[in-house]
Amino acid sequence: MESITGSKNNEKKSLFNLGVREKTILSILAFGFFFIAILIWGSFIKADNLYVDLPNKFQTPSLSHLFGTDWVGRDMLTRTIKGLSLSMKIGLLATLTSTIIAIILGIIGPTFGRRVDAVVTWFIDLVLSVPHTLVVILISIAMGGGLKGIVVGVAATHWTSLTRVIRVEVMQIMESDYTKISKNFGKSNWYIAKEHILPHVIPQIIVNAVLIFPHAILHEASVTFLGFGLPPHEPAIGVILSESMKYLTSGYWWLAFFPGLSLILVSMMVDKIGKNIEQLINPKTAYK
Template sequence: MNLVPETENHVIDNSILSGGLSLNFNRRQKTLIITGLCSALLIGIIIAAQLMSNAGIATNFSQQNLAPSWSHPFGTDWLGRDMFTRTIKGLAISIQIGLLASSVSVVIALVLGMCAATMGEKVDAVISWLVDLFMGVPHLVALVLIAVVLGGGAKGVIIGVALTHWPSLTRVIRAEVMQVRSSQYVLVSRHLGRSRWWIASRHILPHLLPQFFVGLILIFPHAILHEASITFLGFGLSPHLPAIGVILSESMGYLAAGMWWLAFFPGLSLLIIVRAFDVIGDNLRMLLDPHRAHE
């Protein structure tokens, strides 16, 4: 026998449904959650690479060319090395090199963008010419040339990536600085006798910090992809390192023998990391956009 009136049942059902709907997240909350998960993934890879023993990447001819299994999720290579361990350590190397190279590149873009917008027409013309020059040369060609001149290795890769990824961000920062310097509070400070350095450090630089961090996150995926590309071509990191580019380059000679896992899992892992940074960059840009941050 139903002791609760039908109207009350309807109210109770609606309250339950409304309570369930209240668990839905708005766009800002979803953005924060996704950014946190992607960041945790990247930090976890770096920590896991440090905690993993080097025994997994040691030569073991008794476990050559094993297909993926529970004991070896990514299989083993022709030297019996565990591909899961090599992939995690390779991803950690790519993340560290990409983060350092993209940080240097963003600093270059920040300095040149501010100089172009605040130090007169001649400096602006020179920096604009440099931007056009670097943007007219394909990234991969410039990277290979710089890496070869510097003798390859991590130093050549970092410097090459840093010197080829700043032009686009420089244009963005230059446009932002030119917009900020015409603001009323900047004009008031100028009339009060404040120096260019004081105005740049107190008014312009804080306004550029969001662009700085968003640019860092968005440049990073390009940095690690180009690092893997020139390492794959033989102009980057040492073949003795378990870098993703080295792994993919070595695996090309064994794909015809049916050992597909040598390239599939490292390549897929690199793609996931790049996509994770793309998501972080897009979400961070959305959070810092004043027109969309309230959604």
């Protein structure tokens, strides 16, 4: 009987004491479900759903309006979901673009000689020497603002960290024996980059691309909040937060609290996934 009881207790403990792998899988599934649900829900929200209802303006959070209503009676839950889905789409597009730039520059630098590597390093230092927010604002203004301007601005400023990581990995691979053997056999730089380098840097690319995403959506929201991003008629989180500043001193706290909290939760969730994936690919913590 004691052995049976002991085995049951061990099973219960094993269910609650999850390892890094299990936690990572659960967090990815949870965020994936949340992410897809927000995108689908936001896609079905049209302009007609954000109708003006002046008799119900400034309603406090309740069962009928979970996030309350704004200064013209619009449901804040509907506006938050629409704005969050828009920020996620921008974050995805900017992250994908930044990752492609980082892969190209990070690989061609050490692979194609010292001169090319020096140019890539100089370009990285140039972008890092100016604050991201300022660069995003300047690019957005130069491109006339809107969705195109904010995506290009965010994408053009978030590739530097990943490029540095890839560049260091590539430099180590270029000094390995199998790479030198490939060169001795007359293989081209393109062949070495495709066959030897890219497969080895894929884990680093995945981790850093995941970590870029929260930075991208936060920069988009901050620039839009300052008035240099998406136009005011777009239901973006930055627009909602900017508009709510006029009414916070009057006690209408829910206008900024729920949209801001939702944006922070998404960023923290993605950041946690990225750190868990990093633990999985680290040999020291992979089997904990």
